[in-house]
Amino acid sequence: MPIEEPEYIWLDGKFVKWSEAKVPVLTHALHYGTGVFEGLRAYPSDGNLLVFRLEDHIRRLMNSAKIYFMEPKYSAKELTNAVLETLRINKIKTSAYIRPIIFVGYGGIGLNWTGFPLQYAIAAFPYGKYFDKPELKVCISSWRRISDQSTPPQAKATGNYINSVLSKLDALRNGYDDAVLLDQRGYVSEGTGENIFVVKNGRMYTPSPASSILEGITRDSVMHLSKELEVQVTERDVARTELYIADEVFFTGTAAEVTAIIEVDRRAIGNGSMGKVTKRIRDSYLKAVLGEDSRHKDWVTPVY
Numbered sequence: 001m002p003i004e005e006p007e008y009i010w011l012d013g014k015f016v017k018w019s020e021a022k023v024p025v026l027t028h029a030l031h032y033g034t035g036v037f038e039g040l041r042a043y044p045s046d047g048n049l050l051v052f053r054l055e056d057h058i059r060r061l062m063n064s065a066k067i068y069f070m071e072p073k074y075s076a077k078e079l080t081n082a083v084l085e086t087l088r089i090n091k092i093k094t095s096a097y098i099r100p101i102i103f104v105g106y107g108g109i110g111l112n113w114t115g116f117p118l119q120y121a122i123a124a125f126p127y128g129k130y131f132d133k134p135e136l137k138v139c140i141s142s143w144r145r146i147s148d149q150s151t152p153p154q155a156k157a158t159g160n161y162i163n164s165v166l167s168k169l170d171a172l173r174n175g176y177d178d179a180v181l182l183d184q185r186g187y188v189s190e191g192t193g194e195n196i197f198v199v200k201n202g203r204m205y206t207p208s209p210a211s212s213i214l215e216g217i218t219r220d221s222v223m224h225l226s227k228e229l230e231v232q233v234t235e236r237d238v239a240r241t242e243l244y245i246a247d248e249v250f251f252t253g254t255a256a257e258v259t260a261i262i263e264v265d266r267r268a269i270g271n272g273s274m275g276k277v278t279k280r281i282r283d284s285y286l287k288a289v290l291g292e293d294s295r296h297k298d299w300v301t302p303v304y
C-alpha cells in the first residue's frame, strides 16, 4: 500500500532526507534477511501524539537483535528517543506508523557477517487502517508457520516475513482477506502479521509462544484488557476446527489493531458479523491507545 513519504529518515544516528537515505546493493540484509525490526503506531490525542507501548517495542527489537548476535551500538534509551525525534522532525501530528530497523550492512559477501557494519534506520509516516474493512474473511494457509527449529518466530526478523508473504499472496489470490497459519504440529499459530484469539462460551483462547507465534504487544495489551473486562483468557493449543465452531474470532496487531474475523475457510463464524466480545475488546483497546484509560497511562508516550 503506498504511503506518504516522510521528509527525513533517521539513518545511523543522523537525520537525512528521504532521497538521500540509501544503502549499498550488496547490503547483507537485502540478500540474506539479516535484519530485525519493529512496527509501532502513534495516535493523535488532545492536540498531542501518543506512541503506543514504545519501550516494549524497543525491548522486543533488542531481544530480536540478541537472537541473531547483533549488538546494537545504540542503547534502548537512545533508540526510544530517536523514534520520538523522528516523529518530531517530520512534524507528524496524525495517526502514524513507525518502522525502526537494525540490519547487517555491506562488508563483503557470504553468510558470516562478523566484522560487517550494523546499520540503523527509523522511518515514520502518516498511516491509517491496515485492513480496508472491519470484518475479515480468512483461510487456513497451505503454508506452515516457520518454527523455532528453523527461523525463530520470536525474533521479528526481516527474513521471517517471506513465510508471511507466501501465505498472504495465496490468500489474496484465492479471494480471502488474509490467512491463518498452522504451526509445524498442525495447531493454529497466527495470521501473516497478526496474533489470533478465539471466543467460545464467553471465554477467550489464544495460542501460546510454543505455537510459533511472535509474542505480540497488542496481544499482551488485549490479554490485560480482557481481564479488566472480566473475560477469562487462556493461552493454549488451538485446533483448526475450533475456529470453525467458535462464537467469535479476531486478529490483534499493531497494524491490524483488533479486527474481527467473520469467516474461516468459507464457514461463517458465529452470526457472521463482529461479535460482542470482539467489539468490547476493540473499544477498550482504542481507548487505551488514545491515552483515555487511566489504568494504562504508562502504555502511551507523548511526542510533543
Ligand SMILES: Cc1ncc(COP(=O)(O)O)c(C=O)c1O
Pocket: 039, 164, 190, 191, 192, 193, 194, 195, 213, 214, 215, 216, 217, 218, 219, 252, 253, 254, 255
Ligand atoms: C507475524 C506477526 N505476528 C504478530 C504480530 C502482532 O504483533 P504486535 O501486536 O506487537 O504488533 C505481528 C506484527 O508485528 C507480526 O508480524
